[in-house]
Amino acid sequence: MCFYCFHYRGAAADPSSVKIVAVDLQAMAPLPGVVQLQGDITKTSTAEAIIGHFQGDTAQLVVCDGAPDVTGLHDLDEYVQAQLLLAALNITTHVLTKGGIFVAKIFRGKDVTLLYSQLKIFFRHVTVTKPRSSRNSSIEAFVVCEDYSPPSGYTPTMVNPLLDLSYEGSWQELEGVNRVIVPFLACGDLFAYDSDMTYPLQVMYNDIFNYFF
Known part of the structure; x- marks a missing residue:
């Protein structure tokens, strides 16, 4: 499961101002300009490590491209994917700045409306899109959540x-x-x-x- 956090100072178009932290349970091949953490996104220590690499700042963009090993049983696959997404959302509430953007892979099945409702608690705009590169026969899609606005009084928790x-x-x-x-x-x-x-x-x-x- 790949989990990426992006932070920049000043103009986003300036590559030198951008910091990227990638998180995965497995070891990753090195990528130029990317800080890589081998960690568990369900742990508070991982969120603290991400913020540490941003020198105390939070991310403007979080991208989650994780997916389970599919079984072919769509109901089960959709449920497991939803749990992965909610784990990603949990840590995102720790590391994303207000007004930030969260992009994640989802399996768009018959029960996906619950997932939309959960995401809309934290983001003013939630859009689901399917890239051309994704097969029409696949239930894979991506959710783009804009303007992170947690409810008043909410305390991020794992x-x-x-x-x-x-x-x-x-x-x-x-x-x-x-x-x-x-x-x-x-x-x-x-x-x-x-x-x-x-x-x-x-x-x-x-x-x-x-x-x-």
Whole structure:
């Protein structure tokens, strides 16, 4: 899985002002002008290393070209690809500057609308495009997310209860807007959006209630 971060000072057209950091789990062949990190994008230490190479600054552009080894089972392949993308989005919220751009490969299947909804939480403009070089028979496409604008109060986190196998405990530790956003990003969990949880119930002492099951 290739994960690239781009940062520049001054005019973007000046090659000397551009810094590129590439991240992959596997060792990569050297590329001129590219800092290469062999690391895991689900780890906070990787985000810290990227920002360290940018001397404390954040990236203006993040590109993720990762994809799983396909099985031919489209539902499974789409799900695994979506999880890779959400892992990339998690680390992107740590390293991308406000107003920045995120470009990533997706598998555009029948359930892709959930993915669009998750991305639109963080970006004002989300566009899906399919390059001419991509086969028409392939469900591969690319999502271009522009103008990174995280919700007010959101704190970037690497929490992914589905991978950490700690679904219940992780939710209870979240506060504020993270309590709503993180579960929705992890698995489309809308529990925190339940309208019955947005206001206190007016319970009167000694009132009689009927319960229906």
